[in-house]
Amino acid sequence: MTLDPSHLSPGDLADMAEAGEQLAAIEAGMRAAGTSPRALLVGGDAVEPYRHYPTGDVYDFASHSQYYFHCHRQGEFGHAHLFVRPMGMPVGCRPQVAVGGADSPCHLVAVGLGHHGFASELFTTNRWVTGESWYDADTVARILPCFHVDGVGSGGRVGRWLTALLGLYRPLVVALVRQRDQAVARWAAEHGGDALNDDRLEVTSHAAIDIGLWRRGIAQALKARQS
Numbered sequence: 085m086t087l088d089p090s091h092l093s094p095g096d097l098a099d100m101a102e103a104g105e106q107l108a109a110i111e112a113g114m115r116a117a118g119t120s121p122r123a124l125l126v127g128g129d130a131v132e133p134y135r136h137y138p139t140g141d142v143y144d145f146a147s148h149s150q151y152y153f154h155c156h157r158q159g160e161f162g163h164a165h166l167f168v169r170p171m172g173m174p175v176g177c178r179p180q181v182a183v184g185g186a187d188s189p190c191h192l193v194a195v196g197l198g199h200h201g202f203a204s205e206l207f208t209t210n211r212w213v214t215g216e217s218w219y220d221a222d223t224v225a226r227i228l229p230c231f232h233v234d235g236v237g238s239g240g241r242v243g244r245w246l247t248a249l250l251g252l253y254r255p256l257v258v259a260l261v262r263q264r265d266q267a268v269a270r271w272a273a274e275h276g277g278d279a280l281n282d283d284r285l286e287v288t289s290h291a292a293i294d295i296g297l298w299r300r301g302i303a304q305a306l307k308a309r310q311s
Contacts, residue, residue, distance in 0.1 A: 120201025
C-alpha cells in the first residue's frame, strides 16, 4: 500500500514534518552510538521466537501506551506491536469486540524492522494475533495521536523513536487500519464464521516504508502548498 503526501492537508503535513525531524534526530543519535532500535531492545543475544522484548513490555503510565518487540521464527528481524489502553484513549472510544476485561488495549499497528535494525514496514493484524479488544478504523484514528512512550533506558529511547515514527506515518497507519477492516469484512463474507478469531487470516494490511523518501515527499508537498 502507498500514500501520496500531496493529497494530505497542510496541518497533517506540518505535523508529519515535525515528527520526521524528531525521528531523524533520534536515529542519528542511535547510529552515532553504533546501535539501532532492535539492538537496544535485544542486545547481542539471539532472539527467542515469541518472547517479548523487553521482558514485561514497555508501558508509559502517563499516556497508557505500550509496546513490545518479538519475532515469530528464527531468522526474522522481528517487529514491534503498539497499543494504547482505555485510560489513555479519548472520551467515548468503545470497542466493537471487548475481550480480556476493562483494561484490554487497542492494537494500533505493527512496525517491522529490517536487517539494519530500523523500521522497514508497517502492518496490521487480525484480532486473535495479539488478543486485543477490537476497535473500528474510525476509533483507531482517534486513538492514534494518544500513543506516546517516554522514559529512561533503552525502552524509553525506543519508545520515543516509535512515537516519532507513528507521528510521521499517522495518515498511512489510518489507511492501513481502514484496509484491515475491509480485509476482515471480505474474509467474513467469503468464509463465514468468526473472522476475527480465524487463524487463517493473520496479516490484514501492509506497507513497505522508506523514511527518507517519505520525508522528501512531505517537504515537496509543503513547498507546493506554500508556492
